[in-house]
Amino acid sequence: MAKTEKRVFDSEEDLAVSLAKYIDHLSDQFAKKKGLFTVVLSGGSLIECLRKLVEPPYVDSIDWSIWHIFWLDERVVPKTHVDSNYKLAYDGFLSKVPIPPGNVYAIDDTLSAEGAAEEYEARLKHLVDSKVIDISAKSGFPKFDLNLLGMGPDGHVASLFPGHLLLKENKKWVTFIKDSPKPPPERITLTFPVINSSDYIALVVPGDAQADAVSIALGGGNHPTAEETLPVQRVAPEGLLTWFLDKDAASKL
Numbered sequence: 354m355a356k357t358e359k360r361v362f363d364s365e366e367d368l369a370v371s372l373a374k375y376i377d378h379l380s381d382q383f384a385k386k387k388g389l390f391t392v393v394l395s396g397g398s399l400i401e402c403l404r405k406l407v408e409p410p411y412v413d414s415i416d417w418s419i420w421h422i423f424w425l426d427e428r429v430v431p432k433t434h435v436d437s438n439y440k441l442a443y444d445g446f447l448s449k450v451p452i453p454p455g456n457v458y459a460i461d462d463t464l465s466a467e468g469a470a471e472e473y474e475a476r477l478k479h480l481v482d483s484k485v486i487d488i489s490a491k492s493g494f495p496k497f498d499l500n501l502l503g504m505g506p507d508g509h510v511a512s513l514f515p516g517h518l519l520l521k522e523n524k525k526w527v528t529f530i531k532d533s534p535k536p537p538p539e540r541i542t543l544t545f546p547v548i549n550s551s552d553y554i555a556l557v558v559p560g561d562a563q564a565d566a567v568s569i570a571l572g573g574g575n576h577p578t579a580e581e582t583l584p585v586q587r588v589a590p591e592g593l594l595t596w597f598l599d600k601d602a603a604s605k606l
């Protein structure tokens with residue numbers, strides 16, 4: 354069982370403030386420990402929740418030069434498309450902080466779903482060889498310092514959806530889906546062994562749409578059968594899992 358903590362805030366604004374402090378603290382910790390900070394971004398509501406990081410004091414005080422940015426999942430659309438997780442992150446976060454462009458590892462938007470997944474896995478392997486990304490001694494999968502996860506109302510994380518075969522992928526680092534129940538249908542995603550090798554995972558969940566899934570995942574709601582286990586219930590990092598909930602998301606706990 355992963356070490357888990359739950360933080361519940363009166364408002365989404367308070368959640369965003371606390372999330373910025375948490376990330377700032379980790380950035381500092383990894384700067385001192387290894388002079389590098391590998392961060393994985395989701396799409397969706399997560400990016401809006403990062404807004405305090407692009408304001409003082411953090412925008413000026415964080416050592417952005419040590420940050421390396423990766424994507425948890427991406428949709429098979431051009432980087433300029435409104436559905437692109439890269440575009441969302443660039444517009445809302447990356448364009449506002451001085452992370453070296455060479456440290457931003459976007460998923461290739463010129464390839465097919467299969468091709469982009471293969472290419473991203475190969476790129477991650479090179480970054481392991483060049484010691485940018487660590488490997489977990491426990492799992493043998495890449496170990497990111499901080500994985501920033503969102504969760505959909507159905508309990509999906511990344512592009513790993515309830516009942517889908519991809520939930521059981523245990524060899525690949527990066528895979529693809531062509532039948533996502535949430536549009537767009539074609540996506541690329543990191544797999545659970547990679548997600549769960551992370552040192553820190555923040556599960557950032559604002560809003561009442563997710564209240565049922567939060568309640569199931571944190572034990573207060575109706576327990577589904579083993580076959581129905583929500584994807585979010587498989588999130589169990591080697592390090593620490595911290596839930597960031599506003600009171601609407603936590604309303605059924």
Ligand SMILES: O=C1O[C@H](COP(=O)(O)O)[C@@H](O)[C@H](O)[C@H]1O
Pocket residue numbers: 394395396397398399425426427438502503504505506509510511512535
């Ligand atoms: O489709 C996706 O959905 C999840 C959850 O999004 P949210 O808006 O409900 O927070 C997101 O984490 C993932 O990156 C994205 O591709």
